[in-house]
Amino acid sequence: MRHxxxxxxxxxxxxxxxxxxxxxxxxxPLDLAGMFSPQGxxxxxxxxxxxxxNDSVGEIHLNMQQDNYTIYLCSDSHITRTRHALLSYFIQQxxxxxxxxxxxxxxxxxxxxxxxxxxxxxxxLGGRSINDTLFITPxxxxxxxxxxxxxxxxxxxxxxxxxxxxxxxxxDLFICLDSAEGELGQQQMTWLRNLLEAKAKEYRxxxxxxxxxxxxxxxxQETTSNMALEATYEFTSMLxxxxxxxxxxxxxxxxxxxxxxxxxxxVLDATKDTERHPSYAIAHMSDHxxxxxxxxxxx
Amino acid sequence: MRKLxxxxxxxxxxxxxxxxxxxxxRRYALTVMGEYSYNRTWSHHGNLDVQALLPFNPxxxxxxxxxxxxxxxxxGAVQLRPKFEMPTGELFIETDIMYKAVARNxxxxxxxxxxxxxxxxxxxxxxxxxxxxxxxxxxxxxxxxTYVVEPFNLMYRLEVFCRPQDNPWNLSFCFSNMxxxxxxxxxxxxxxxxxxxxINDHWRLNFGAQCKPTGMFHLDATFYGATARTGxxxxx
Numbered sequence: 001m002r003h004x005x006x007x008x009x010x011x012x013x014x015x016x017x018x019x020x021x022x023x024x025x026x027x028x029p030l031d032l033a034g035m036f037s038p039q040g041x042x043x044x045x046x047x048x049x050x051x052x053x054n055d056s057v058g059e060i061h062l063n064m065q066q067d068n069y070t071i072y073l074c075s076d077s078h079i080t081r082t083r084h085a086l087l088s089y090f091i092q093q094x095x096x097x098x099x100x101x102x103x104x105x106x107x108x109x110x111x112x113x114x115x116x117x118x119x120x121x122x123x124x125l126g127g128r129s130i131n132d133t134l135f136i137t138p139x140x141x142x143x144x145x146x147x148x149x150x151x152x153x154x155x156x157x158x159x160x161x162x163x164x165x166x167x168x169x170x171x172d173l174f175i176c177l178d179s180a181e182g183e184l185g186q187q188q189m190t191w192l193r194n195l196l197e198a199k200a201k202e203y204r205x206x207x208x209x210x211x212x213x214x215x216x217x218x219x220x221q222e223t224t225s226n227m228a229l230e231a232t233y234e235f236t237s238m239l240x241x242x243x244x245x246x247x248x249x250x251x252x253x254x255x256x257x258x259x260x261x262x263x264x265x266x267v268l269d270a271t272k273d274t275e276r277h278p279s280y281a282i283a284h285m286s287d288h289x290x291x292x293x294x295x296x297x298x299x
Numbered sequence: 300m301r302k303l304x305x306x307x308x309x310x311x312x313x314x315x316x317x318x319x320x321x322x323x324x325r326r327y328a329l330t331v332m333g334e335y336s337y338n339r340t341w342s343h344h345g346n347l348d349v350q351a352l353l354p355f356n357p358x359x360x361x362x363x364x365x366x367x368x369x370x371x372x373x374x375g376a377v378q379l380r381p382k383f384e385m386p387t388g389e390l391f392i393e394t395d396i397m398y399k400a401v402a403r404n405x406x407x408x409x410x411x412x413x414x415x416x417x418x419x420x421x422x423x424x425x426x427x428x429x430x431x432x433x434x435x436x437x438x439x440x441x442x443x444x445t446y447v448v449e450p451f452n453l454m455y456r457l458e459v460f461c462r463p464q465d466n467p468w469n470l471s472f473c474f475s476n477m478x479x480x481x482x483x484x485x486x487x488x489x490x491x492x493x494x495x496x497x498i499n500d501h502w503r504l505n506f507g508a509q510c511k512p513t514g515m516f517h518l519d520a521t522f523y524g525a526t527a528r529t530g531x532x533x534x535x
Contacts, residue, residue: 034518042521140517181521182514186339212517215433216449216484225486225516228523229408230340232433237404240435259444261435 040146043185046138046178050157051191060162062133064100067166071283072097073291075106075211075250076270078141081118083111083273086296088122090271090280093294094134102164106250106268107139107180107211116150125154135162138180139211139251159188161195163203164285172285173203179212179249182227184235196242205289208239209248213256213267220254239263246289255279255293266291325360328352330532332505336368338524341403344370348530350479358382366480371403374480388419393427395454397482405436410482412454420463425456425475429482452476453485467497478509486516495532503532 033039041049072094077087087109094103109119119125123134138158142151151158158178164171175195177184184192192208200206213224214232226232239247240261247265253275256267269279277295284290334346346368354360362378376397383390393414400407414427434446456475462468473491476483483489494506506529513523 032518035515035520036512038521039519140514140519144517144519180517181519182517183339183521183523186342189340215447216452217447219451223486223516225514226484228338228340228487228511228513229481229483230338230524231513233401233404233406233408234340237406258447260433260447261438262442262444 034144038181039144041143041148043178043181043183044187046143046148046152046158046180047185047188047191049152050159050178053152053157054160057156060160062102062162062164063167064164064171065167066100067171068284068286069100069102069164070097071285072101072103072280073106073248073268073283074103074271074280075268076108076139076253076272076275077105078108078111078270078272079118079122080111080115084118084122085273086271086275086278089296091122091124093280102133102135104174104209104248105134105136106209106248107137108141108250109136109139111141113145113147113150116147116154120154135174135176137176137210138178140180140182143180159191161199170203172205172207173199175206175208177208177210179210179227182212182225183231184227189234189238193238193242196238196244200242200244204287205245205285206243207246207248207289208244211249211251213249213252214247214260214265215256215258217256217258218254220252224251224253236261236263257291264289269293271296325352325354327354327535328503328532329535330505330530332507332528332530334526334528336370336524336526338511339522341370341372344368346480346526346528348479348528357384364479371401373400373402374398376480385417388417391416391418391425393425395429395477395482397480399481406433407436408433412477412482414454416456418464421460423456423458423460425454427454428452429454429477431482449484452482454482455485468495470494483511487511487513488515501534503534505530505532 074090079087110116136155138151159176161173161175163173177188177192212227214226214236216226240263244263247263250268252267253270255269256265258265268281269277271278271280279293279295282292282294330350332348334348336346337343346366348366350362350364352360352362358381360380364376366374374397376395379394381392393416395412397410408431410429410431412427412429414425416423416425429452431449431452432446435444438444454477456473456477458471458473461470471493473493474488476485476488478489478491489509489511491507491509496504498504509526511524512520514520
């Protein structure tokens with residue numbers, strides 16, 4: 001507790017001092033305007049543009065050929081032009097894994113502006129199609145300070161769903177939400193409610209993933225904020241009501257595993273080069289979902 | 300320890316703003332307030348607040364608070380506040396316990412906090428920690444489900460007043476992660492404005508407004524909710 005209070009006090013103190021001394025990343029000085037006003041398109045705009053993109057490309061149904069498959073999960077890679085070894089390693093592991101498989105990045109792909117070119121190169125986005133098996137949800141670092149147009153150019157959408165099948169019947173439903181600014185917005189919540197109401201019962205597992213985690217269970221990272229409490233009550237109740245099995249997220253940089261109202265909330269460790277205990281996860285999808293955390297090798 | 304010292308140093312200039320305290324012992328009081336509130340989750344809703352202040356003696360007071368919301372959320376809170384006169388103000392220990400019955404989502408949210416504060420004529424500061432337990436009303440004792448515990452959160456409040464505490468009117472600006480009926484996570488601050496006017500020796504007119512952004516520490520803040528309140532206090 002003493003450690004926690006000291007960290008909290010330091011973080012609060014940093015907030016005061018940060019108005020004078022600011023430096024966030026190697027690529028751009030931290031502009032604290034982001035603490036007081038939106039720095040780019042807000043969630044309702046991003047949602048509308050995402051829906052428009054989704055309509056233009058159609059639904060994504062992945063044929064896994066069989067009932068069992070694996071999902072490679074990572075989060076918070078925060079890559080820069082010089083710091084991306086762990087994400088590169090993750091992609092190598094994923095590419096080398098046996099099919100059927102898919103991969104999901106749970107946000108904060110890049111650390112700040114000017115790093116999307118590097119991300120593009122590591123993820124080999126140019127060589128992938130809309131039905132490819134690498135999915136992503138935006139984190140705050142991916143879209144703040146007017147980066148949404150760059151994100152949109154690379155990935156097209158921040159709110160979408162896809163499902164898997166074995167060639168004859170549906171398997172699992174995956175829903176990606178945009179919580180990059182710590183808020184889902186009314187339009188996205190309505191879309192989610194309607195989608196779950198219409199589709200959730202048709203699938204073996206229903207998995208929702210987004211960047212922002214739900215609870216502040218420890219002080220593993222000082223300044224990762226959650227959604228507002230009202231949004232937490234409402235969102236967690238909605239997931240429970242429609243029988244969602246899992247909510248996967250990142251943001252906290254430290255793993256969590258909580259079963260609340262019948263929904264399993266998994267938070268991933270970071271895939272950031274400078275992290276003390278980085279890891280990624282492999283979800284083994286069958287009639288059960290088994291999550292295996294895999295530490296990265298020492299750098 | 301060095302980090303703690305840095306923090307205390309940043310607070311020291313605030314102490315220089317202190318004037319004579321002059322607020323003395325408060326009286327038993329009952330406050331009734333009506334609120335209009337909006338947030339992006341519950342949309343438009345109204346709240347009715349009832350608060351009782353019970354200053355048992357010069358060194359100990361208690362506040363009991365109830366709020367009913369048209370959003371189908373009900374909150375009860377009790378604050379026990381030992382306090383000690385100091386040369387330039389009043390040192391107090393804030394102990395809070397709050398239960399929020401989120402009936403619309405069948406969730407109970409209980410928070411308990413302990414803080415240390417110092418109130419002066421123009422500035423009041425408080426810093427402490429609180430814990431939260433969030434639980435599902437329908438959780439089966441035999442299920443694998445758990446309640447959620449957020450063990451340690453920082454609670455803080457910095458309030459600046461335009462007039463001394465014993466003035467018949469006042470205007471205040473407050474930055475905190477808690478108010479009378481909510482204790483938010485430490486990275487979810489609330490910005491509040493408050494005002495009162497003493498109509499006579501017994502009746503006080505209160506006004507208040509609050510803005511709640513979200514995503515401040517995502518560095519992509521956006522508006523989340525706002526509240527406006529007004530009501531009367533009767534001082535016995």
